[in-house]
Amino acid sequence: MRLIFLGIGGTLPTADRSLSSVAVEIGSVRFLLDCGEGTQKQLMRSNFSYMKLDAIFISHFHGDHILGIPGLLQTLSLNNRRKELYIIGPTGTRELIEHMERISFYRREYSLIVGEAEPGEEFDVKGVRVRTIPSRHSLQGLIYRLEEPTPEYVVNRERVKERAAEVGVDPEEYTKMLLKKIEKGESVDEELLKRPRPGRSLVYTGDTAFFEELVEFSKGADVLISEATFPSEMEEKALEWGHMTVAQAARLAKEASVGMLFLIHFSPRIKGVEGIEEVRREAQAIFGNSAVPEELEEYVVRKRRSPPGKPSK
DSSP states (O other): OEEEEEEOBOSSOBTTBOBSEEEEEETTEEEEEOOOTTHHHHHHHSSOOGGGOOEEEOOOOOHHHHTTHHHHHHHHHHTTOOSOEEEEESTTHHHHHHHHHHHHOOOOOSOEEEEEOOTTOEEEETTEEEEEEEOOSSSOOEEEEEEOOOOSOEEOHHHHHHHHHHHTOOHHHHHHHHHHHHHTTOOOOGGGEEOOOOOOEEEEOOSOOOOHHHHHHHTTOSEEEEEOOBOGGGHHHHHHHTOOBHHHHHHHHHHHTOSEEEEEOBOTTSOHHHHHHHHHHHHHHHOSSEEOOOTTOEEEOOOOSSOTTSOOO
16 A cells, blocks of 8 residues: 655645645555645656546545546546546535536546445445545545455465475466466465455545544554644634644544554644644654655555554554
8 A cells, every 4th residue: 555645735725735635556546535726736746647546535525625626637638548537425526526527628538437425335446445434524524444455365475485395396386376276266275375464444534523433433444644634722623613633633543543643634824844843743742653744755554463453563
């Protein structure tokens, strides 16, 4: 799983922050989590191929999360895209995309598949399992959990190497023979297989206030990407506007025993390098595996050795 943080700002762009969007690669599948204004320019500056994009997930309809969509759709068309694109969001997403296409005045040659997800719904997109719950924000929205499929088996390469040596066969050839037998449904020696680690999982909050159900929803996720709109001294204002403070986001990560917390969607009130460093220090004091990503920074999420629900060491 690879993450590229295209925009970590909230409300409005600033000289050093773009608006909400995170690119995610899970195997060969590529997603965008929200698509704020300026996202396509950030994509062009990144190592993420927007032409290979499979789906855009919309958390809610505030402009700082969606205004990059019309331009990106047109750019895909101008580059002769033929591959279908999925757009998934809350109720009203179809009407939203229809309006966006109507005002863009462009001709699209690729298929656009728009889906509206109900809170609590589970579905697959390109083999990735998606779960949703409703957010607690000033506008209806969804919180997403993306789960990588767990393979049915993993070849125990050390044991295969030993067995290949025993029978005088090249280990790679022996592995190919083993995989062919598995594909045909033939039985194989279980000693040559091992239990795979569970697929990685990611929770993306979009904009939301803290609430207890979110802790359970995020339980054991390898990655939590959480908004942290307000400084912690503004908790009352955060609740009023349906947002989280830095401390609340860190508390969520700690109580949910996630592997890693990435904080994004900062209010312009959190200013400059000093403001971001204060966010980092405060979050890490509550939950050690907290990070504030730089824009266009990439993170590779490796599978944790500890079971889901238990913190990694």
